[in-house]
Amino acid sequence: MYSKAGRDLGRCYVLVATDDKQGYVWVVDGEIRTIARPKRKNSRHLDYKGEDLETLAVKIAEGKQIFDSEIRSALRSYGKEGR
Known part of the structure; x- marks a missing residue:
């Protein structure tokens, strides 16, 4: 996911949680967030x-612990460090 608005415009994130009732999501990038x-x-x-970071998606769906280093590595492997 990429940010389309705000100070973090263009930065790539991984979705970790949602709040469908209020329309908010919680995202991380492994560095700042x-x-x-x-x-x-x-x-x-x-x-x-439309890109899915398969290994992270599976771990998040199963409720397993993920680490910031895994997020950074996954985003880097897809060339999506942001900005």
Whole structure:
């Protein structure tokens, strides 16, 4: 996912949680926004590019612990460090 609005415009994130009732999502990038401090963002301000980081998606869906280093590595492997 890419940010379409705000100070983080163009930055790539991994979605970790949603709040469908209010339309917010929590995203991380493994650097500035870590698992311990996810960013709450309006889902309308994100652009989903259709790429799925398979290993992270499976771990998140299963409720397993993921690490910031895994997120950074996955985003780097797809060339999506942002900005």
